[in-house]
Every structure is written in structure tokens, then in C-alpha cells.
Amino acid sequence: MTNRARVSLLLAPSLIILCVLFFGGFLLGIMQSLNYMPMIGLDSPNFEAYKMMFTDEQFFQSLLLTLWISIVTTVLVIVLSIVSALALRNTFVGKRLVNFLYQFPITVPYVVITIGTLFLFSQSGSVARIAYNMGIISDQSMFPELVNDKFGLGIIFVYVWKQVPFIGVIVLSILQSMGNNFEELARSLGANKWQSFRHVLLPIIIPGILPASIITFAYTFGSYEVPFLLGRPYPAVLSILAYRLYDNVDLNARPEAMAMAVFMTAFLVVLVFLYKKLLNKASGRD
Amino acid sequence: MTNISLRNLTKVYEGTKEPAVENFNLEIEPGELVAFLGPSGCGKTTTLKMIAGLHSVTGGDVLFNGERVNDIKPENREVVMVYQNYLLFPYMNIAENVGFGLKMRHVPKDEIARRVDEILKLVKLEGYGPRKPNQMSGGQKQRVALARALIIRPKILLLDEPLSNLDAHLRDEMRELILTIHKEFDVTTVFVTHDQEEAVLLADRIALIFEGKLQQFSRSEDFYERPASKRIADFFGNANYIAGEKKDNKVATALGTFAVREDLKVPDGRVTLIIRPESIELGKNGENSFETKIARRIYMGTYIRYRIDMDGAFWDVVGDPHYNVDYDEDKTAGFTLPKNKIWLLEGDK
Amino acid sequence: MENVKQNNSRNALLFIIGLGIIIGVIVPIVPQLVWAVSHRWAFPDLLPEAMSGRAWKYIANPNSKVLSATLNSLVIAICVTVISILVGVPAGKALGMYKFKAKGAIELIILSPSIIPPLAVTMGMQVIFIRMGLSDTIFGVILVHLIPTIPYMTVSMAGVFANYDPAYEEQARSLGAGTVKTFFLITLPTIFPGIVTGAMFAFLISWGQYILTIIIGGGRVITLPLLLFSFASSGDFTLTSALSIIFLLPSIIILVITSKYLSGQSSGMGGFGNI
Ligand SMILES: Nc1ncnc2c1ncn2[C@@H]1O[C@H](COP(=O)(O)OP(=O)(O)OP(=O)(O)O)[C@@H](O)[C@H]1O
Ligand SMILES: [Mg+2]
Numbered sequence: 015m016t017n018r019a020r021v022s023l024l025l026a027p028s029l030i031i032l033c034v035l036f037f038g039g040f041l042l043g044i045m046q047s048l049n050y051m052p053m054i055g056l057d058s059p060n061f062e063a064y065k066m067m068f069t070d071e072q073f074f075q076s077l078l079l080t081l082w083i084s085i086v087t088t089v090l091v092i093v094l095s096i097v098s099a100l101a102l103r104n105t106f107v108g109k110r111l112v113n114f115l116y117q118f119p120i121t122v123p124y125v126v127i128t129i130g131t132l133f134l135f136s137q138s139g140s141v142a143r144i145a146y147n148m149g150i151i152s153d154q155s156m157f158p159e160l161v162n163d164k165f166g167l168g169i170i171f172v173y174v175w176k177q178v179p180f181i182g183v184i185v186l187s188i189l190q191s192m193g194n195n196f197e198e199l200a201r202s203l204g205a206n207k208w209q210s211f212r213h214v215l216l217p218i219i220i221p222g223i224l225p226a227s228i229i230t231f232a233y234t235f236g237s238y239e240v241p242f243l244l245g246r247p248y249p250a251v252l253s254i255l256a257y258r259l260y261d262n263v264d265l266n267a268r269p270e271a272m273a274m275a276v277f278m279t280a281f282l283v284v285l286v287f288l289y290k291k292l293l294n295k296a297s298g299r300d
Numbered sequence: 301m302t303n304i305s306l307r308n309l310t311k312v313y314e315g316t317k318e319p320a321v322e323n324f325n326l327e328i329e330p331g332e333l334v335a336f337l338g339p340s341g342c343g344k345t346t347t348l349k350m351i352a353g354l355h356s357v358t359g360g361d362v363l364f365n366g367e368r369v370n371d372i373k374p375e376n377r378e379v380v381m382v383y384q385n386y387l388l389f390p391y392m393n394i395a396e397n398v399g400f401g402l403k404m405r406h407v408p409k410d411e412i413a414r415r416v417d418e419i420l421k422l423v424k425l426e427g428y429g430p431r432k433p434n435q436m437s438g439g440q441k442q443r444v445a446l447a448r449a450l451i452i453r454p455k456i457l458l459l460d461e462p463l464s465n466l467d468a469h470l471r472d473e474m475r476e477l478i479l480t481i482h483k484e485f486d487v488t489t490v491f492v493t494h495d496q497e498e499a500v501l502l503a504d505r506i507a508l509i510f511e512g513k514l515q516q517f518s519r520s521e522d523f524y525e526r527p528a529s530k531r532i533a534d535f536f537g538n539a540n541y542i543a544g545e546k547k548d549n550k551v552a553t554a555l556g557t558f559a560v561r562e563d564l565k566v567p568d569g570r571v572t573l574i575i576r577p578e579s580i581e582l583g584k585n586g587e588n589s590f591e592t593k594i595a596r597r598i599y600m601g602t603y604i605r606y607r608i609d610m611d612g613a614f615w616d617v618v619g620d621p622h623y624n625v626d627y628d629e630d631k632t633a634g635f636t637l638p639k640n641k642i643w644l645l646e647g648d649k
Numbered sequence: 650m651e652n653v654k655q656n657n658s659r660n661a662l663l664f665i666i667g668l669g670i671i672i673g674v675i676v677p678i679v680p681q682l683v684w685a686v687s688h689r690w691a692f693p694d695l696l697p698e699a700m701s702g703r704a705w706k707y708i709a710n711p712n713s714k715v716l717s718a719t720l721n722s723l724v725i726a727i728c729v730t731v732i733s734i735l736v737g738v739p740a741g742k743a744l745g746m747y748k749f750k751a752k753g754a755i756e757l758i759i760l761s762p763s764i765i766p767p768l769a770v771t772m773g774m775q776v777i778f779i780r781m782g783l784s785d786t787i788f789g790v791i792l793v794h795l796i797p798t799i800p801y802m803t804v805s806m807a808g809v810f811a812n813y814d815p816a817y818e819e820q821a822r823s824l825g826a827g828t829v830k831t832f833f834l835i836t837l838p839t840i841f842p843g844i845v846t847g848a849m850f851a852f853l854i855s856w857g858q859y860i861l862t863i864i865i866g867g868g869r870v871i872t873l874p875l876l877l878f879s880f881a882s883s884g885d886f887t888l889t890s891a892l893s894i895i896f897l898l899p900s901i902i903i904l905v906i907t908s909k910y911l912s913g914q915s916s917g918m919g920g921f922g923n924i
Contacts, residue, residue, distance in 0.1 A: 021743045025755060028740035028803055036762050036770055036796050043773025054776050101666040104659075105314065112667045114904075115674045121850075121900040121907075123857035125877050126681070126893050133680035133886070138692040140680050146693040154692055175677065195387055198354040201374040202381040203401035204452055209375075213400070217391045229763050236766025238860040239874075243881055253768055257860065260772050275769035282764050 040279065047272035056269070063269035067277065070270075075249035083166045083241075083251065084234040087173040088227055094178045096219060099185035119179050124172065128243045131172050135160035161244050166251075168244040177230045181223050188222040189215075228289055232282050252278055301330030302455040302488050304351060308360035311346050320346045322512045324360065328490065328505075333482050335503035336492045343512040344492040348458045351490065352381045364455070375404070377456075380449035384461040386441040388433035394420070394444055395429030401452035419447045422484075423477065439470040443477065450485060457482075459491035463498060475502060496523075496536055508532060524576065526643060533643075538577050540615040543648035546571040551644065554611040558588045560642050572645040577605070577616035579641035582625045584634035588642075597629045608635065678897075684890035704891035714871055715892065722856060722872040725787060729794045729855040730848050733802040737851075738844060740799075741806020746815065762800045770796070771864045778865055785869040793861045798851040805850070809843030849903045856899060 045051050050059035067073050102113060119127065134140050142157040151157050161168030196218070200210035238253040245251060250258070252274060260271035309324035321343040328334050336344040349355040351362055353374035361368050369377060380401075388397050396403075398419060399412040407415075420426055423443040433441060442462065449457060462478065463471045479502065482489050493499050499506045500520040508515040508523065516528045520536075527533035530541060544553035546568050551558050553573065560573075584591070595614060596607040604619035606627060617635065619625070627633040684690065685704055687697030708715045743749075744756060762770075771793050775784060783789035821835045859874040868875070873896050880889040 017747060018749065021747050021749050024739040024743035027736035028799055029755065029758065031736060031795055032758065032762065032799055035774065035792060036765075037758075038777070039770035039772075039774035039796075040765070041773070042777060043770060046773055046776070051776065053780065098666060098670060101663055104663055106660070106663050106667065108667065112670050116670050118674050118904060121853060121904040122678075123853070123874075123896060123900060125857060125859065125874055126897050126900075127677055129877070129881055129889060129893050130677040130679075130681055132881070133684060133890075134677050140695075143693045143695055147695060175673070195383060195385075196389070198349070198352075198374070199381065199383060199387050200400070200404075202352050202354060202377075202379065202458075203404065203448065204375045205400075205404040206373070206375050209404050213404070214389060217389075221391075232764045232766070236768060238768055239878075242859075243878070253766060253860075256772070257768065257864075260864075272773060275766075275772055279765045279769050282766075286764055 043272045043275050043279075047269055047276050049269045063273035066270050067273045072249065072255065073252075073274070076252045076255045079166060079249050080235060080251045080253075083169055083173070084231050087170050087177070087234050088231045090170070090174050091177045091181055091230060092223065092227060094174065095181035095185050095223070096216075098178065099182045099189060102182070102186060103189050116179050117183065119176050120183070122176070124176060124237075124239050125243075127175055128172050128240050131168050131175075132161055132243060135168055135171070136162075162246055164246070166241070166245060169241050169251075172240050172244065173230075173234050177234075180230065181226055184223050184226055185219055188219055192218060224289070224293075228286060232285075235282060236278055301486060302364050303330045303366075304328040304456065304488060304490075305363040305366070306347070306351070306360070307363065309347070309350060309357060309362065310359035311343070311350060311355065312358045319358070319512050321350070324514050326507060326514060326517055328488060330365075331486050331488055333479075333489045333491075333502060333504045335499035335506045336490060336509060337494065337496055337499040337506050338509035339494055342509045344494075344509060345460055346512075347509075348381060348460055348490065348492060351456070352379045352458055353377045354381065378452070378454050379456040379458060380452065380454040381458040381460065382445050382449045382462060384465060386433075386438075386445040386465075388436075388441055388444055388448075390433055392433075393429065394425070394431050394433070394436070397433065397444060398429075398448045398451055400448060405452070415451055416447075419451045422450075422481075423447045439466055439474065442466065442470075442474060446477070446481065450481065450487075453485070454487060457485075457487045457489045459489065461492050461494075463493065464495070471498075478502065508535065525641075527574065527645075530572065530574070530645065533574055538616050540575050540577060540580075540610070542573050542610060542613070542615075544571055544573055545569070546644065551642075555592065556590050558637055558642060559639050560644060561640055564644050566644040566646055569646070570648040572648050574643045574645060575637055575641055578618040579638060580615075580617045581636040581638060582617070582620060582627075582633070583636065585636040587636075588639055589634055589636040591632050591634050593632050594627045594629055597627065606633075608633075681890040681893050684886045685894055686891075687887060690886075701887070704887045707888060708891055708895070714876060715873075715895075718871045718873050718876045719895065721787065721870060722874075725791055725794060725862075725870075725872060726852050726855040728791045729798050730852045732791070732795060733798040733851045734844060734848055737799055737802025737847070738806050738840075740803040741808075742810045744803065744807035745810025746813065759800050759803050762796050763804075767793070767796045768860050768864075771861050775864055784865060785867040787866075787870055789865045790862050790870050790872075793865045794855040794858055796861070797858075798854050801854060802847050802851050805847040806840075806843065809840050809847070813839055846907050849907055853900060853903060856896075 042051070046056065047063050048059045049056050049062060051057075098116065102109070102116065106112075132139070136142070137154050137157045137159065139161075141160075142151065142154060145151045145157060146154070159167075160171075196214050197210045200214045201207075205213060236253055238257060241251040241254055245254065256271050256274040256278070258271075259267045259274065262268070262271075304326070305328075306324045306326040309321060309326075310319055311321040312319045324347060336347060338344055346355060350357050353362075353369065353372060357370055361370055363369065364377075388394075389400070392400070395413070395416050399416045402412045402415065416429060417426070420428060423446055425440060425443055425447070428436070428440070428444075433444070436444065442465070446462075459478070463474055466474055475498075478489075478491070481487075491502065496506075503520065505518060506520055506523065507517045510531065515532055516523065518526075523532060523536040527536065527539070530539070533539035542553045542555065544551040544558075546560075546566060548568070549560055549562050549564075551560055551571060551573050558573065583589075593609045594606050595609045598605040598607065603621045604626065606617040606619055607614050608617055619627075683697065686700050686702065688699035688701035688703070690697035707713050740759070744752070744759070774793070778784040778789050783792065817835050817839065818831055821831045826834060857874060858872075859878060862870060862872050862875060866872070866875075873892065877889065877892050877896060880892060
């Protein structure tokens, strides 16, 4: 068997399933967004759904909220994962326990931590109760809105909680494979601790975690479960808005739901494309 | 110029029991070029890193010009370490790599550029500034690493195995460069190697280290002529031994009694007599001569090596390069141990 | 002494971060553990007024939907995992061990579901699923769960195979082992830990799926996350918490098994964001 044939055979099942399901579904989504799907009686293609979407005030509010949540999450995740990984690189008493707990969120389903966050940070949650008993607040309503709030704080908390160890483990392995030598070298050349972090460690860590960070950004951008339980009905994140339109009793809303799905896809594709370009440009400097 | 003193320097790594470096005492003169020589894992790098301040000391002191520097941070010691695998920062080009130390000291950009050009010229890499490290050969990388260290005009230069990643040809070139740099910058330099030939070729003095302990610190001739132990003698080329009893500048052995120099500071009693194969003379030339059987005759190309029977043990003797004298195997022949080439160690173990 | 001072502040910082990790990870889980056995727990009480096994009795009751939902979740997740292994291991081998034309493009195709939200494509798919009779069926749900799990499995296996040295296989062959023997004695033992880790995470991805199950299962294929969401929205905290604990069990088991393999080195970490 030639290599070519072998590779094709190895890849075929995976590619067929993904192409049929994923790209098939995507194509069908585009068709429906254009109001064209004879099978279910949509046969006059038009751009109405997109027009509706782009004139919809709610859509822009949702987009803004979604971007806010994903960007803040990603920035926080990157910062916290680097800080925690730098700490975990040291040896200290109880490191095994801390290491184990650090990885714990990776396997915890989003639903579980979402519910936990609700119980912890809602106005009748554990933190509010502690604040009341300590006399910091005298009434439930005095406790700041941390879940189902305007800024998606609860949502961001859950995403950060889940994603920090995921990126952190990657940072740890970068640090591990790099060893201490680069930092030591920088120190001996006259860099202080901060300078050796800023000019030596960071430029090695950041490119290493960018691909994974883009994946978590995309996940945060498009996921449904967390904002469903911790978000507000209005404005809701894009995925919720899209599903709401999709699930509408009025089937005429479906094309707009599809248009929104297509928009989200296009947005993320452009983002990845820009990232690749940036990457090429950076390495093309050679 | 800076002198380095190591006083009872000891390092025990966290989580280990055996010290990596134990009770090191060493005085390095200002402007000296010193080699740390020893087998892998003997603590050479560890000692360098303690001098650089990159690893904390467990015990003892590091002094520069008599001042204790144990608590001075590495970036303030003006000691630069150059690593064996160059460690050029991969995302910086050559100029940025070389200028790194100046940038950390907030030197103005145009001055950095000027000094980078200057030093690249010195290491014969003029015009390579815009290249990335992965576009450089091993020898070039090594020179970049040197330039990066020298540009900040360190008081002390520490080179961790600067030659071991290079092939033979480049090694000669780099040796020359190190000597040139050492002369030009007048910088106290310590380099690490596990190749005794390299140490002999380059260093003013050699510190021989086994298992974290300093064995001997002296000029290279002394390692040949006055080794402090059998092990040191073996590390520097070949050596022949025979046990004996010393009395009045004479050593009585199973093969006869040999006269030794008067200035050897070995007390009378059991001793080990050491002589290098190349120091033994062929033929019986008066004092200290003896006869024995040639067990093997080995043709080495440029000379002949004999293996001679010394009361059950075998000695190596380097024969005449001109083949004027040539002994056959299994024949008896005469040899002489020149009195001033004999070295004695206390005890006969 | 400079060194001592430095060490002290370093230790203090380490202590704070270590404690932060311990508290940050454990505390958000704790209220659920208490809620699960509480009877009434009104504001502002710090502890419940009374304990109760109500939720657990409900869960154990064969007439409650919990047992069947758990069963559904298990069946779906196991099927999804098995299929993912079957197609993901070969694909991972192709990507990890061979160089070929269009490799970049194929990697892009396989990775795209981890960038593009599966929600976006599943909505479009549903009409076809109805036509094909796959909507509202377990089989249909299994199919859509494959969208996030196959890429994950493939990428993580590609990482395993990239570190795999085929010279071992060649050595075994040259020592006289046949194809089958070579596979079972050499190849499988080397890649097995990678497969197990990948499979467990594929399982978790399916296990935690909500929105895909809703869209294709149409609310008729009830899995644990569906029950959880409906209890959580209805405000029965006791039941929600009890269910949440059951839901968490596989995660804990899997973490204990895999924690020593979890390192960013495996490129398969790329999929963890999806769990
Ligand atoms: N960071 C460390 N932690 C624990 N032990 C270490 C560490 N670094 C070195 N060692 C141990 O200390 C001893 C000396 O190591 P060192 O690196 O100084 O040897 P070396 O003489 O430079 O060897 P080589 O020629 O192989 O570079 C070795 O036994 C080594 O295993
Ligand atoms: Mg070393």
C-alpha cells in the first residue's frame, strides 16, 4: 500500500463524518439563512434575515455583551494561568494537593460549576449570607448583583474557573521544557527578575498558549450553557439570542437565527484567519 | 581586574543528600584564565553558577577582590555566564540578542546599535545582526553568545563547556578566539571542560574536580609531574606505579631500589612510586636501571610502545620515535628511571 | 540578610497563590454538597435548618426520570467515545506520523469544530435529521455529539503518534514479530495511555453536552444535563444539587485516573476547552 493510500484510508472515516455532519450542517444553515430550503417550503432566496439581523438593536447589544465576556475572560485566563503556573513551578509543602486541585476544574462539567456559582454568588447565596451575618449587609438586596448581572460577571467567573488550569497546564509544560537556563542567562546578562520575565519568559510563553487561547476564546464566544443559567434574558449573549429565535413558535424567525449562526461562524473564522496572518507576519520577519 | 576567592564553598541541592560541591577553596588571580576540569556530574556547572550568583550557596563564601558577594543578585555581579548550548533567545535576531544586556541597563538605542556592530566585528560576524538564531551555524551561535556576554564588559567571564558542541576544526578556531578575547578584554575567565587536553592548551591554571571536591589546583605541568593522587595521575595521561618502602631518598621495590630527588616532601615509609611511560629511558644508563621482560611490543605508527613485566603488574613504556632501539617481544631488555622524573605518593594503596 | 528576606516574600506569595487555588477550586463546589442533603435553607442561615434525604429518595425512585436519564447519558457517552476512538485513532496516526500533501488543510477541517460553535451548525442540521427520522432519537444525539469529540480525539491522538517512534515497530519486525504481534506487543502498549486519556475526555465532552442534545433530541431524549437544567430553572436547589453531584462523579474518577498524564505537552489539550 502506498503512503498516500494508507493516509487516505486512515483519515477517511473521520473526515467523512465531520464533513457530512459539520460542513453539511453549516451549508444547510447558510441556505436557511438565505431563506432557501425547498424541502421545508422555503423557496424564495433573499437576504431578509441578514437585513433584519443588522437592523436589530438587540443583536448589537448581544454582540457587544458576547465580545465583552469573551475578551475579559480570555485576558483574565491568560494572566491568571501564567501567574499560577509560575507559582506552581516552585517546590513547596502541599504542592501535590495544590497540583491536583489545580487540574480539577479541567474535568468538572460546565453545568456543575455554573450551578455552584449560582449558589455561591447570588443575592441569596453563600457569600451574601456570610456578608449578612458579618453585618456587612443588612438586606439581601444590598448584596451586589454578581450573577444574572449586567456585565456577565458570574458567566466570566465560570469560564475563568474552567479555563485557567487548561491554559495553565500548557504554560507549566512550556516552562518545564524551557528549564531555568534562559532566565538564569538573562539574569547573568544583567536583567532583573521582572526584566527577565518580561523580555525572556513572556515572549516564549505567549506564542505557546495563543492557539489554545483562541480555542477557549471561541468556546466562550459560542457556548450556550453558562449564560443560559447565569445571564440575563436581555441583553443575552449571541448563542442564546440565536437559539431563542430558532426555538420560536413563529417559524419565520428561523432564517434570522440561522443568519446569526452564520455570523458567529464567520466572525470566528475571520479571527482565526487574522491570527494566522499575524503569525506568518511575525515569523516572516526572518 | 577581579580576583575570585571561593572559601569552603558548598552546595547541596534541594531534595538531595550528597553535596554537588563540597568545601571548595580556590583563589583565582586577576586576569587569569582558569579551567574547571572534571568528569560529567562532578559539580563544574554548579560552581560556575554559584560564582555567577545564579544558584545560592549552601555554605561558604564567594568573594570578588576580597568582598563577599553571596547576597549580591546575579544581575548586579557583572559576571556573565555563557552556556554550552548557546541559548540564543530564539525570537530575537542576532543584534537584539547581542544587545540584550545593554538594553537591560537602559543604554540608549543608538549606542546599543553602535556597540553591537563593534563587538560583532570582533567575533567576525559583521553584518549578521538581522539574522535569526536558527539561521546560524553552531560555531556562529557560540560566537554570538560570546559577543552577547562581552558587550557588557563583565569583570568575570564564565564559559560552560564552550568547545564541546563544536567539531574539531571549529574548536581550534574558537580556542584562538577565547585566547584573543581573554587578552583583549583582560577579563578574569573561568571555563569548564571535561577534556584535559583542552584545559592544558588553554588555561593558565587548572582546577581538577572529582565528585564535587577540588582535587588539585595548579599549572598543567604539575598535574603531569606532581599529581596529588593516583587518580589525578591517571586522569592526565598514563602513569606507571609500583609500591615500595622509602628511606633516605631511596625507594626499595620488588624490582630493585630506586634513588629519588631529595626535595620530595614525602616522609619515609610505605610509598607509591609514579613514573610516566614517556619518562622511562630505554637501556641501562647507570643509576635506577633494571632489566625485565618485554611482554608486548605495540606498533603505534609514530613510535613503539612496550608493555613490560613489573613483578606481575605491567608498565607502559614509550619507545624510541626513531626506531634506533627496538626490542622484541619476550626478550629481556634494560630500562632506566631518571631520578628527577620519579614522583612519590604517600602510602601504597 | 537579603536572601532570607527574599525567600520570605517569595514564600508568602507562594502561600497566597497556593491557598487561592485551594479555596478557588473547592469553595464553589461546597454549597452544592450541603444543598444536596438540606431540607430548608433560607436566607440568611449559614447552615440548613434541617437535613433531608428527599433528593436522594427521589433519585433512587425508579419512577423518577433520573435513572433513565443517567442510563441515556451513559449509553450516549459510551457510544460516542467508542466511535471517536475508532475513527480518531487512525486519523490521529495519519496526522501524527505521516507527511503528506494538504495536511494543513485537513488539520484545518478537523480543527474547525473546536473553533466554530457546534450550536451554529446543529441548528441548520435539524431539518434534515427530522426528514431522516434521526431527530428525537438517541442515535441522532450520538451523531451530533461526535462533532466536538472526533476533532478532540483526533488531535490528541495526533499528539500521541507524533511522539511515537516507528523504529520500535521496525525493530520488532526485524526480530521476527508479525504484523499482529507487533501491534499488540509494541504499538498498543505504547499508545494505550494516550488512547485512554483521550477517550475519557471524549466521554466527558459528550457527558456534559446540553444544547446539542436539546436541538436534536427535541426534549425527548432526556439526559442528565437536561434534567439538571430543568431542575435548576425550576428552583429546586436540593434536587439540583443532588443531581449535580451524581453528574460530577465521572469527572472525579477520570481526574484521579488521568491527573498524572495531564500535561500541556499533549497537543490533545486543545480539546479540553470543550468539556
Ligand atoms: N538543579 C539541580 N537539582 C538537583 N541536583 C542537581 C541540580 N543541578 C545539578 N545537580 C546535581 O549536582 C551534581 C553536579 O552537577 P553539575 O551540573 O554541576 O555537573 P557538571 O560538572 O557541570 O557536569 P556536566 O559535565 O555533565 O555538565 C550532579 O550530580 C547533578 O545531578
Ligand atoms: Mg555542566
